[in-house]
Amino acid sequence: MAELRVKCPWDAEQTHRSLLNHLIEEACEVVDAVEAGSDTELVEELGDLLLQVYFHARIAEDEGRFTLDDVARGISDKLVRRHPHVFGDEDVPQDMWQNWEERKRAEKGRTSALEGIAESLSVIGRAHKVVSRTRSHAVAVDLPAEPVDEATVGREILSLVARAQANGIDADAAARQALRALEEQIRAAESGTD
Numbered sequence: 001m002a003e004l005r006v007k008c009p010w011d012a013e014q015t016h017r018s019l020l021n022h023l024i025e026e027a028c029e030v031v032d033a034v035e036a037g038s039d040t041e042l043v044e045e046l047g048d049l050l051l052q053v054y055f056h057a058r059i060a061e062d063e064g065r066f067t068l069d070d071v072a073r074g075i076s077d078k079l080v081r082r083h084p085h086v087f088g089d090e091d092v093p094q095d096m097w098q099n100w101e102e103r104k105r106a107e108k109g110r111t112s113a114l115e116g117i118a119e120s121l122s123v124i125g126r127a128h129k130v131v132s133r134t135r136s137h138a139v140a141v142d143l144p145a146e147p148v149d150e151a152t153v154g155r156e157i158l159s160l161v162a163r164a165q166a167n168g169i170d171a172d173a174a175a176r177q178a179l180r181a182l183e184e185q186i187r188a189a190e191s192g193t194d
Contacts, residue, residue, distance in 0.1 A: 001051075001058045016056055023052045081107065101136040112190055113137035114183055123175040124157075130183060140189045141182070 093099035
């Protein structure tokens with residue numbers, strides 16, 4: 001990567017921002033490889049994603065900001081902090097996900113279930129994270145919890161998208177609007193103004 005940044009005109013002119021679409025595309029290709037079940041494809045796509053990590057770290061190093069070693073040390077330290085049942089003397093928590101969320105919230109000083117959720121997630125991905133955080137933070141918002149299976153979820157989402165399209169409605173925009181309304185309910189419940 002160091003050599004590419006010096007000797008390849010395209011690589012030399014890249015920035016964190018110019019590489020964003022490549023980063024997203026490579027992450028999506030990892031998802032495709034996992035779902036296809038091909039180890040050959042997964043190895044290739046993980047390599048492409050790893051290249052993006054190297055590329056971003058090299059850009060930062062060239063700018064004197066941080067290095068790949070800083071990135072690796074940061075994730076290593078985080079994993080040790082968040083796994084005291086592995087690297088310390090704590091008992092294994094009953095609810096691993098809840099424990100992870102609580103440690104993360106304390107480390108980052110977050111006061112809202114919504115803090116730290118990536119705005120650039122797809123609307124379904126963001127909605128999943130918002131609902132998950134709302135539940136793990138025990139925010140007093142009424143959320144449906146009736147049993148449903150994966151096939152039904154998929155069919156119903158596609159059915160709603162098809163119905164929306166047939167009626168001239170942008171399903172993605174409608175979902176974003178509904179998610180914003182849910183986020184407002186969460187904020188109100190957290191502040192006690194609901």
